[in-house]
Every structure is written in structure tokens, then in C-alpha cells.
Amino acid sequence: MKNTQNSLGAYLKKHWKTVVFLVLVLIGIGIADQFVNSFMRRLLNLSAIYTIVALSMNLVNGFTGQFSLGQAGFMAIGAYTVAIFTVPVGLRSTIFYLAPMAPLLANIQLPFVVALILGGFLSAGVAFLIGSPCLRLRGDYLAIATLGFSEIIRIIFTNTQTITNGALGIKSIPTINSLWWTFGIALIVIIACFLLINSSYGRAFKSVREDEIAAEAMGVSLFKTKMTAFLISAFFTGIGGGLYAALLGTVDPKQFYFTLTYNFLLIIVLGGMGSISGTIIASFVVTLGQEALRFLDEPMAFGLDLPIFRPGLRMVVFSFLLMVVVLFYRKGLMGTNELTWNFIINKYRSIKSRFTKKAASAQGGDSK
Amino acid sequence: MSLLRTENVIMQFGGVIAVNDLNIDIKKGELAALIGPNGAGKTTAFNVITGVYTPTSGKVLFSPTDSAGVASEIDISGKRPDKITGLGIARTFQNIRLFSDLSVLENVLIATHLNINYSFLSAMLRMPKARKGEREAKEKCEFLLERMGLIDLKNEKASSLPYGQQRHLEIARALATNPQLLLLDEPAAGMNPQETDELTDLIFKLKTDFDLTIFMIEHHMDLVMEISDHIYVLDFGCTIAKGNPNEIQNDPKVIEAYLGVDEDVED
Numbered sequence: 001m002k003n004t005q006n007s008l009g010a011y012l013k014k015h016w017k018t019v020v021f022l023v024l025v026l027i028g029i030g031i032a033d034q035f036v037n038s039f040m041r042r043l044l045n046l047s048a049i050y051t052i053v054a055l056s057m058n059l060v061n062g063f064t065g066q067f068s069l070g071q072a073g074f075m076a077i078g079a080y081t082v083a084i085f086t087v088p089v090g091l092r093s094t095i096f097y098l099a100p101m102a103p104l105l106a107n108i109q110l111p112f113v114v115a116l117i118l119g120g121f122l123s124a125g126v127a128f129l130i131g132s133p134c135l136r137l138r139g140d141y142l143a144i145a146t147l148g149f150s151e152i153i154r155i156i157f158t159n160t161q162t163i164t165n166g167a168l169g170i171k172s173i174p175t176i177n178s179l180w181w182t183f184g185i186a187l188i189v190i191i192a193c194f195l196l197i198n199s200s201y202g203r204a205f206k207s208v209r210e211d212e213i214a215a216e217a218m219g220v221s222l223f224k225t226k227m228t229a230f231l232i233s234a235f236f237t238g239i240g241g242g243l244y245a246a247l248l249g250t251v252d253p254k255q256f257y258f259t260l261t262y263n264f265l266l267i268i269v270l271g272g273m274g275s276i277s278g279t280i281i282a283s284f285v286v287t288l289g290q291e292a293l294r295f296l297d298e299p300m301a302f303g304l305d306l307p308i309f310r311p312g313l314r315m316v317v318f319s320f321l322l323m324v325v326v327l328f329y330r331k332g333l334m335g336t337n338e339l340t341w342n343f344i345i346n347k348y349r350s351i352k353s354r355f356t357k358k359a360a361s362a363q364g365g366d367s368k
Numbered sequence: 369m370s371l372l373r374t375e376n377v378i379m380q381f382g383g384v385i386a387v388n389d390l391n392i393d394i395k396k397g398e399l400a401a402l403i404g405p406n407g408a409g410k411t412t413a414f415n416v417i418t419g420v421y422t423p424t425s426g427k428v429l430f431s432p433t434d435s436a437g438v439a440s441e442i443d444i445s446g447k448r449p450d451k452i453t454g455l456g457i458a459r460t461f462q463n464i465r466l467f468s469d470l471s472v473l474e475n476v477l478i479a480t481h482l483n484i485n486y487s488f489l490s491a492m493l494r495m496p497k498a499r500k501g502e503r504e505a506k507e508k509c510e511f512l513l514e515r516m517g518l519i520d521l522k523n524e525k526a527s528s529l530p531y532g533q534q535r536h537l538e539i540a541r542a543l544a545t546n547p548q549l550l551l552l553d554e555p556a557a558g559m560n561p562q563e564t565d566e567l568t569d570l571i572f573k574l575k576t577d578f579d580l581t582i583f584m585i586e587h588h589m590d591l592v593m594e595i596s597d598h599i600y601v602l603d604f605g606c607t608i609a610k611g612n613p614n615e616i617q618n619d620p621k622v623i624e625a626y627l628g629v630d631e632d633v634e635d
Contacts, residue, residue, distance in 0.1 A: 192492040199491035199498060200477070200484045200505065203470070207478045210467035217418060217461075219453035219482030219545050228488055336469060
């Protein structure tokens with residue numbers, strides 16, 4: 001007992017900054033949960049969900065170096081699981097008005113958390129089935145195969161009328177309103193990913209990304225490693241999808257077009273392939289940024305009637321900003337670095353020394 | 369007794385026979401060398417032994433000693449490289465293949481992945497077992513880095529090391545897999561005479577300290593002749609000579625392969 005207390009004390013002493021930061025984040029979420037309006041609440045919730053899904057995509061694409069584009073499909077599985085199992089039984093006949101729900105499912109209602117976790121496991125199960133053949137492919141081929149998978153999932157969901165209500169989608173899903181659900185789960189996912197990446201498994205992921213031949217020669221099983229990353233990623237994406245359904249209160253197949261995957265691809269490229277903190281930052285920047293630029297879509301901005309201010313300009317400007325970022329930060333905002341205390345201190349020092357150097361050389365120039 | 373044997377191994381790529389009828393027999397505790405002119409099939413032979421290629425025909429037989437001290441012969445031809453590494457064959461590469469974006473310590477730590485005894489769930493939750501495993505792996509790798517003189521550089525990026533130290537790091541990484549047989553593919557390539565001398569000493573020390581059997585490809589003849597117990601000479605995929613350094617140096621076929629045939633003598 002004493003020993004554990006000692007080690008806890010030592011842990012706190014070593015990581016006090018991180019602990020203080022986490023406590024501040026929790027307090028921040030608590031305050032935000034009390035005071036933000038419903039629009040901001042929706043945005044923050046969405047950012048947290050995007051963080052979960054983008055982070056799990058980064059696990060496969062950034063850390064393991066496998067170009068997979070199946071994110072929308074895995075999200076759809078999680079989202080539909082939550083939708084099917086949490087809609088109140090009494091409302092189901094009105095939702096499934098074209099064709100009644102399959103009798104096997106019609107009377108099963110699960111608590112939200114159970115449905116969420118079930119969605120994660122179903123998503124991981126499907127990932128196992130498609131991963132077995134697909135993960136033997138490399139590069140572009142894997143991307144095409146996973147993209148195809150995600151479209152297949154969407155088309156299956158459009159056509160299984162008695163289970164998913166087809167193209168009509170499922171409405172009246174009990175919604176989550178508090179920020180705690182999304183932010184709580186996002187925090188758990190972030191910490192789990194962080195610990196995973198800094199373990200032997202995480203290093204095995206990175207070794208596969210760096211050099212497959214050398215990794216194999218060092219005893220890392222390529223297939224097992226890729227599969228582990230793929231399954232964990234699919235599990236978390238499924239959970240993210242479930243939260244997405246519960247946030248919007250409705251799911252339909254059109255939400256899960258492959259364009260949804262590109263959102264996450266954009267986030268991880270922007271944040272840095274292989275950086276957890278970069279992904280978190282980019283998730284918030286992209287989600288909030290797309291809304292912050294919405295004023296560009298409205299006519300008569302700045303009091304002038306300029307013809308270019310019309311719906312769609314927002315995305316043009318956003319794409320332009322992206323191009324600038326990609327041009328100047330080729331590896332994304334964070335590259336493969338993490339926003340650790342050391343990173344911040346080093347950055348601060350290097351910026352500071354740049355200024356002092358300039359000042360010193362300027363002084364030297366004066367004296368001559 | 370022999371640790372590694374190959375029986376009539378043939379490796380054919382389309383119409384090219386890269387390795388033709390290779391028969392080697394490396395005894396436990398021996399330091400054997402594989403030499404030959406460029407394109408003789410030396411690296412291909414290594415790739416067949418380590419599972420990168422499956423031989424067209426023939427067998428590769430490895431007799432690792434298990435924890436109980438019993439050696440049993442296993443046919444490893446056609447097994448996956450990671451399985452073969454797990455059995456106890458580690459290698460370095462001719463053109464250095466480090467995980468260049470990772471730190472020196474991480475490079476070595478990756479090689480301990482095949483001995484981990486905790487699941488990824490335990491890693492994600494940082495269970496005591498995972499923490500213990502991490503700590504032990506780190507201690508072991510730091511010991512190896514200390515041994516190779518790289519401990520001060522452990523947090524540097526592998527790609528930032530000078531060439532000679534990258535080669536040392538590759539050896540440290542190979543040692544971290546707990547090998548019984550270490551395959552070195554041109555460990556002295558690109559080194560100056562002084563560095564080569566140091567490497568010679570190092571290889572010799574590692575062999576006794578880690579109880580290793582070493583099989584290496586090398587072009588520096590001083591090094592090869594000085595430390596090898598047994599030498600195999602390949603030319604165009606065929607084994608043209610085998611024996612101790614003395615025999616090899618005086619073998620007319622070897623001299624012919626390296627220096628060419630004197631046409632006047634032939635006439």
C-alpha cells in the first residue's frame with residue numbers, strides 16, 4: 001500500500017504539469033457545459049466526435065502508414081447500431097412505416113452505453129472480416145479496397161429496409177446534450193491512444209510505417225501489427241459513429257458518403273500524420289473554422305453587394321487556407337511531433353533565441 | 369554440432385539462378401564468412417536464410433537451443449521473416465535499414481517486440497504487467513546501447529547519426545532480438561582502415577560476450593582472413609570454394625574469380 005502511494009506520489013511529482021492541465025481541461029468542459037448556447041454546444045460536441053474518429057484514422061494512416069479510407073463505413077456501423085437499439089420501442093412503428101422492423105430486432109432496446117460499445121465491437125468485427133484480405137494490399141490498393149468497402153456498407157444500409165429503414169433513415173434517436181459524453185469519451189480515447197503509441201505496440205506500428213522489411217527482420221509480424229491497428233481504429237470509429245448518431249438524433253445513409261472520410265483525412269493531414277496532439281488541434285480548427293467562415297456565404301457581407309459572396313465561398317476560402325498550411329507545413333502542423341511540455345519549452349526557446357540573436361546582431365551593426 | 373545448414377538450396381528468379389546448389393554448414397560458436405565478387409548471390413543467400421525469399425528448392429535447417437538447453441533441427445525455408453527472427457536468427461542490412469524517423473532507443477526497443485508478454489489492451493490501460501515489460505525492455509536496450517557506445521545518443525533521431533554509428537546501431541538492434549545466429553551483411557562497408565580494425569575487435573568481443581554464432585558477408589579481406597573460422601566463396605551463385613582462411617587464400621579458383629584468368633597461361 002505504501003509502495004503504491006509512493007509511486008503515485010512520484011508519478012504526480014513527475015507529471016504535475018500534465019495533471020494540472022487535465023484538471024483545467026475538465027474544469028473548462030464543466031464551465032462550457034453550463035454556459036454555452038446550443039449552437040456552440042453542437043459545434044463543440046461535433047469537434048470532440050471528429051477528434052475521436054480522426055485520431056483512430058491516424059492510428060492506421062499516420063502511425064502504421066497504411067492508407068485506409070474506410071472511416072465513413074465504420075462510422076455508419078456504429079451510428080446505425082446506436083440508432084437501431086436505442087430508439088424507443090413505442091416509436092418504431094411510426095419510423096418504420098414503409099416496412100415494419102424485423103421482428104427479431106423490433107423489441108430490443110438497449111441502454112445508450114451498451115449500444116455504443118456494441119457498435120464499436122460490430123465495427124471491429126467487420127474490420128476483421130475485411131482486414132484479412134485487404135491488409136495484404138499495399139498503398140493505393142488498400143485505399144481503393146477500403147473506400148469500396150465503405151460504399152458497400154452504405155449501399156447495404158440503403159437496401160436493408162427492415163433493419164435500417166433504408167433510404168428514409170432512422171429518426172427520433174434519443175439525443176445526448178451534455179458535453180460530458182463526447183468530451184469524456186474523447187479524453188478516454190486520446191489517453192488510450194497515447195499510452196498505446198508509447199508502448200511496444202505503438203513502436204511496432206511505427207516500425208511498419210518506416211520500413212516493412214526491417215520491421216519484419218526485427219521480428220515484427222506485419223499482418224498482426226496492421227490488423228491490431230486496424231481493429232483498434234475501427235472500434236473507436238464505431239464509437240465515434242454512435243456518438244454522431246446520438247448527437248444528430250437521426251441517421252440516414254446519405255450522411256455516410258465517402259466524402260465524410262475526406263473530412264477526417266483533411267484533419268489528419270492538416271494536424272500531422274502520426275501526431276495525436278496535431279489531430280486534436282486540427283479537429284477543432286477544422287470543425288470550428290468551417291463555421292467561423294460561414295459569414296462569407298452570406299450576401300452583402302461588409303455592407304457591399306459583391307457578387308462573389310454567395311453560398312460556397314466559405315469552402316473556397318477554407319481550401320485556400322488549407323493550401324497555405326500544406327505549402328508551409330508540409331508535414332502538417334505538428335508533423336510526427338507531440339505537443340509535450342518539452343516541445344513547447346524548446347519552441348519557446350528557439351523563438352526567443354531568434355529574437356535575441358536578431359537584437360544582438362542589430363546592436364553589433366550599430367556599434368560598427 | 370551444426371547450428372545452420374543449407375541443403376542444395378537453389379534460388380531462381382525467372383531465368384536467373386542467383387544461388388545455385390548452396391550447401392553451407394555453420395557450427396555453433398563459429399565465425400563464418402561468405403565472400404565473392406559483386407553479384408555472386410551473397411545477399412540473396414542471406415535473404416533466403418532469413419525468409420525474405422522462399423528458396424526454389426532445397427532446405428534451410430536451423431537448430432536453435434531452447435530454454436531447456438535442447439537443440440532440435442527445424443526446416444525454416446519458406447517461413448516468414450519475423451518467425452525466423454523469433455527462432456533466433458537476427459540480421460543487419462547491406463544498405464542500412466534503420467527506422468530513420470525514430471529515436472536511437474526506439475529503434476532498439478522495436479526489436480524487443482517479439483518477446484513482449486502483455487496484450488495491447490494491457491498496454492492501453494498501462495496495467496502493471498505492461499509497465500514492468502516496458503521497464504525491462506528499456507533496461508535491456510540501454511545496456512545494449514551502452515555496449516555499442518551509443519548510450520549518449522539514445523534520444524537522437526536514427527537518421528542523424530554518422531554512418532559508422534548507424535552500422536553500430538543496426539548491430540545493437542539485431543542483438544536486442546536475442547539471436548543465436550547473427551548475420552552481418554557487409555558490416556565494414558564504407559569504413560576506413562581504422563574503423564574496420566575497431567569493428568573487427570567489436571565483432572570478436574560480441575561473439576564471446578553474447579555467446580553468438582556469426583555469419584557475415586564482407587569485402588574487406590583483412591577483416592575476413594583475421595577473424596573467420598570458415599569461409600565460403602560464391603561466384604555466379606555457385607560455391608566455388610570452402611575452407612579455413614589459409615586454404616581459401618591459396619585456392620586457384622578463388623584467385624581466378626577475383627583476379628580473372630590469365631589468358632597467356634591458358635594458351
